[in-house]
Amino acid sequence: MSINPLLGGNANATGSATNAASGTSASQTSTTGLSSQLGESAFLTLLSAELKYQNPLQPMDNTQFVAELAQFSQLSAVTSQTSTLQQILQAVQGNSGNLISASQLIGKTVTTQAGQSGQVTAVSQTSSGLSFDVQGIGTIQASEIQQVSQS
Numbered sequence: 369m370s371i372n373p374l375l376g377g378n379a380n381a382t383g384s385a386t387n388a389a390s391g392t393s394a395s396q397t398s399t400t401g402l403s404s405q406l407g408e409s410a411f412l413t414l415l416s417a418e419l420k421y422q423n424p425l426q427p428m429d430n431t432q433f434v435a436e437l438a439q440f441s442q443l444s445a446v447t448s449q450t451s452t453l454q455q456i457l458q459a460v461q462g463n464s465g466n467l468i469s470a471s472q473l474i475g476k477t478v479t480t481q482a483g484q485s486g487q488v489t490a491v492s493q494t495s496s497g498l499s500f501d502v503q504g505i506g507t508i509q510a511s512e513i514q515q516v517s518q519s
Contacts, residue, residue, distance in 0.1 A: 411440055467493045479515040
């Protein structure tokens with residue numbers, strides 16, 4: 369059994385710190401899969417427990433501390449990426465799906481019910497529905513488009 373400089377305990381000090389921070393036993397930790405559900409707050413709790421219970425005669429190794437901070441940075445980055453991907457997914461699946469579909473008209477020539485033609489330069493979602501910026505005509509609503517043709 370090796371001495372861990374973080375807690376002054378056995379080789380399973382990380383598990384012990386996790387258990388001390390969460391109040392669970394080792395058997396509960398392994399059966400519930402707590403390690404796969406650790407978030408930022410649990411990671412910070414674990415890190416503060418390691419610092420609190422470290423052996424003053426053998427303080428935490430700087431390289432080990434930096435490695436744990438790097439892990440925290442990675443966790444934070446992954447959490448941020450997950451949040452961003454969720455927002456993109458909601459935009460694609462939600463009401464913005466029409467906007468994404470309508471964006472395929474950019475660069476195409478549209479003809480309005482009034483007989484005016486022009487090339488679509490931009491698409492936007494407004495409270496009244498989809499709006500198209502058409503070169504030579506201005507902004508028109510989707511309901512005004514009668515025909516779409518290749519430029």
